[in-house]
Structures are given as structure tokens and as C-alpha cells.
Amino acid sequence: xxxxxxxxxxxxxxxxxxxxxxxxxxxxxxxxxxxxxxxxxxxxxxxxxxxxxxxxxxxxxxxxxxxxxxxxxxxxxxxxxxxxxxxxxxxxxxxxxxxxxx
Amino acid sequence: xxxxxxxxxxxxxxxxxxxxxxxxxxxxxxxxxxxxxxxxxxxxxxxxxxxxxxxxxxxxxxxxxxxxxxxxxxxxxxxxxxxxxxxxxxxxxxxxxxxxxxxxxxxxxxxxxxxxxxxxxxxxxxxxxxxxxxxxxxxxxxxxxxxxxxxxxxxxxxxxxxxxxxxxx
Numbered sequence: 001x002x003x004x005x006x007x008x009x010x011x012x013x014x015x016x017x018x019x020x021x022x023x024x025x026x027x028x029x030x031x032x033x034x035x036x037x038x039x040x041x042x043x044x045x046x047x048x049x050x051x052x053x054x055x056x057x058x059x060x061x062x063x064x065x066x067x068x069x070x071x072x073x074x075x076x077x078x079x080x081x082x083x084x085x086x087x088x089x090x091x092x093x094x095x096x097x098x099x100x101x102x
Numbered sequence: 103x104x105x106x107x108x109x110x111x112x113x114x115x116x117x118x119x120x121x122x123x124x125x126x127x128x129x130x131x132x133x134x135x136x137x138x139x140x141x142x143x144x145x146x147x148x149x150x151x152x153x154x155x156x157x158x159x160x161x162x163x164x165x166x167x168x169x170x171x172x173x174x175x176x177x178x179x180x181x182x183x184x185x186x187x188x189x190x191x192x193x194x195x196x197x198x199x200x201x202x203x204x205x206x207x208x209x210x211x212x213x214x215x216x217x218x219x220x221x222x223x224x225x226x227x228x229x230x231x232x233x234x235x236x237x238x239x240x241x242x243x244x245x246x247x248x249x250x251x252x253x254x255x256x257x258x259x260x261x262x263x264x265x266x267x268x269x270x271x
Contacts, residue, residue, distance in 0.1 A: 002110060002113045003224075003225045005216050008216040009217070010117050010121070012208075012209045012210075013209050013213070015212065016208055017121065018124075019205040019209075023205070033128060040167075044150055051154045051156070052227050056228055061158070062241050064159055066248060068163065069166070073260075075174060076263045077259050077266070079175065079263075083182070084266050086182050090183075090186070092186055
């Protein structure tokens with residue numbers, strides 16, 4: 001079985017990919033992809049740390065259970081918001097959705 | 103964990119699948135292929151969960167992420183016009199390089215901290231597996247209130263999404 005550090009490194013790499021997408025992309029749906037990737041990186045860390053505890057515990061899995069439910073909910077609301085934004089502005093380019101700018 | 107191939111090869115393959123699919127999800131020319139790559143990346147994470155003795159979470163990951171979230175994303179992509187979906191993948195080149203630096207620095211520093219702390223972290227998992235039957239009592243016995251709040255949150259979010267997406271006639 002791999003060491004705990006290798007799981008943390010994979011998770012950090014996934015976080016890096018997510019942060020890159022979050023900071024560079026302008027397409028609202030792709031921003032949502034990036035958020036989901038970051039949530040998955042966090043979930044992986046929770047499960048890995050809980051498995052390497054001595055004795056192993058299921059508490060990390062319980063937190064990830066909640067996290068998966070919350071992420072699904074967030075995706076549903078986020079996609080509904082994107083649909084509304086598209087209907088009102090006929091664009092999903094986040095640089096153009098700046099009506100709140102004074 | 104009793105797989106016919108050595109575990110390290112499983113780990114490397116899962117890592118490659120997850121990371122390559124994650125990068126593809128963000129860089130694919132057409133958004134619909136990006137969504138499918140995202141599903142592949144989620145399946146890779148489910149594989150990690152299996153390797154960490156969390157088969158229930160792996161099942162949940164595939165059912166919720168691949169089954170629900172990605173399908174929802176696919177429907178949204180189909181509802182938004184095609185020209186709008188596939189354009190403006192990234193900002194200007196300077197911005198793109200800055201984002202790459204930011205993400206790289208963050209990931210490398212976290213990985214570096216983990217590697218430095220490596221000697222103090224457990225290198226082998228304790229023996230003994232986690233039976234799925236432990237999960238239920240902890241979920242409903244130790245954390246009942248978060249479970250109820252989660253149920254309220256989910257129904258609230260469902261109603262909110264319905265209200266948002268409803269078309270007034």
C-alpha cells in the first residue's frame with residue numbers, strides 16, 4: 001500500500017489543477033468543473049488520513065459522505081444559476097457578467 | 103487489499119487517470135468532452151477510495167458524481183447555446199501563465215510540506231480493514247444532527263434550484 005505522503009501529493013496536484021482552472025477560465029461551466037475537482041481533492045485527503053490513523057477510523061468517510069451530498073447540492077444550484085444568467089444575458093462568460101459593477 | 107497486480111502499479115495508474123482526466127476536463131476544446139473527462143476523473147477518485155478500504159464511498163462517488171452531477175452538467179451544456187459553451191476557454195496569455203504559476207506554487211508547496219513531514223507521518227496503513235457496517239452507527243449515532251441539517255439543506259437547495267430555473271409564463 002502506498003504511503004500517506006503519496007496520497008497527499010496526488011491530492012495537492014488535483015488541487016493545483018483546480019486552482020488553475022478557477023483562476024484562468026472564463027466559462028462559468030468550467031469554473032464549476034474546477035470547484036468540483038477541488039472538492040474531490042479535499043475528499044481524497046479526508047479518506048486517506050482516516051485510513052492511516054491508528055486504529056483506522058470511519059470518521060473521515062462520514063465527513064466525505066456529507067461533503068459529497070453538499071457538492072451535489074452545490075452543483076445543482078450552481079447550474080441553475082448559470083442557466084438563469086444565460087437566459088438573462090445570453091452569455092456565460094464571467095468577464096461579461098459584470099452588471100453589479102458600479 | 104488483495105489485487106492481482108502489485109498495489110503500487112494500481113496507485114500509479116489511478117494517479118495518471120485522475121490527473122490527466124482532470125487536466126483534460128479543463129483544457130478540452132469542446133465542453134462536452136470536458137464533462138466526460140470530468141466523469142473519468144471522478145471514477146479515478148472512486149478507485150482511490152477503493153484502495154483506501156472505502157468501497158461504500160466509491161459507490162457513492164460513482165452514483166452521485168458520475169451519475170448525477172456530470173449528467174446535470176451535460177444537460178446544462180445542451181441547454182446553453184453551442185457557440186456560447188465552447189468559446190473563451192482561457193483569458194489572455196499573461197493571465198494564463200500567472201494562473202499556472204499560482205497553481206503550481208500552491209501544489210508544490212503543499213506537496214513539499216507533506217514530503218518534509220513525511221518521516222512523522224505513518225508510512226504504512228495500520229492492518230485491519232474498516233467494515234462497511236461501522237459506517238452506519240457512526241453516521242446516524244455520532245453525528246445525527248448534521249445528518250438532519252444536511253437533509254434540510256438538500257431539500258432547500260432542490261427547491262431553490264427549481265425556483266431559479268422555472269420559466270415564468
